[in-house]
Amino acid sequence: MNGKIVSCGIVLLDPEGRVLLAHATGTNHWDIPKGQGEPGESESQTARREMVEETGIDVAAPRLVDLGRYVYRRDKDLHLFAARASADELDLTRCVCVSLFPRREDGVMIPEMDAWRWTVPGEVDRYASRSLARLFSMSLSLAELHRRL
Template identity: 35%
Template structure:
């Protein structure tokens, strides 16, 4: 079980690294953020000793249980995201074995303030089409995702 830490920062800007997994129907994998009403892609803040790809792969594994070789990740680049956060994205084509999401599990936890119990960062997974993004994702993420080709 891994608990999240405070974000590593450089020059006042945290770098969040994430992966857009695209299935053959051109839908992307979204993860539901526990306790919130929004969905997200697997992503998180890069540690000082990691490259953006290493951070994206680590976050993908922690938040979904999925692990893929680095050669499968397409570098989409770094984007402005929020006032104090940049977003480095990678794209990965979903293998056919990923049709079902029932086996996905988040192993990254936070302590729930109300109960004091550990809770997974992500508690559900789904495929989403472009038309779903604006209703499921926070505005800054939705804008970024919809500006990309997938």
Template identity: 40%
Template sequence: MDLMKGCQICNQRDLQEMHLGRKIAQRAWTGNAVRSTGQRARMKILSAGVLVTDGTRLLLGHATRSPRWDIPKGIVQEKEDVAEAAARELHEETGLRVEPTRLIPLGVHRYLPGKDLALFEWRLPSMPDLSSLHCDSHFTVGESLLPEFDRFGIFDWDEATTRVGRNMARVLSCFGPKFDTNQCRNL
């Protein structure tokens, strides 16, 4: 398997490139990079997310004021380790705590035009109790402070891929309905 080739669907990159992605995310915080021609170039933002699973089902949060569900994820902060960012986002958006070393890296995937997604798996023997989950990450609408996730659900693979947005569904399609996260199935 040639990991440098990447996934034909999402252009997943070799896990060693995650460090390069982190440097790209760090440069993005300083604004735009300057190309050797003197022109400004837009840098991609790096986001980090966690697939919380028992091997057959996936934890999703419902995005407030949206019909969509999503995995816990968010932007990697300047000088932040990618796995630490994924663990931080998981805690902020669900209340779940995991040591970054327990997260299994699944590569950096093309997510949005200006954003890549460093994806990790956290496989549990049983799924968390939904009533214990809470989102401490908020956004403002007018004068209201709303949580990023307003509720949580546990879904089998096929249903989960129909509930997320099309870009997340494309990334998740790399692993297929058997939830084989050992490798991107399209490599």
């Protein structure tokens, strides 16, 4: 092990090739649904659990394409999977986040994610963190992924 944290997530694309981004509550950035594993979980199990917790969307394991591990930050790598959203997953008004954390100011438990959007690849850097925008521009082309899925 290299001592890095590994976060597992799903790059979910809609039929037009837009990527699902979730807004991290209390911040100004958007992210793909992802997170760290729990004991005994495989990377795909972690990615699927995080997607359900942060969006309510349950992507069945056979739909996942394993994209592998990417350098994300100095302290964190991402193990990513991709899937094409099915027709019943396109309506983001149905998304719900059940993963809670204490708000810094007062300790009140609030959802980890509070909004969702389909984002065209060219606009990801307007919303996402620098690390995620860099990943999509340098290592993982969303346009190429759209063609592959």
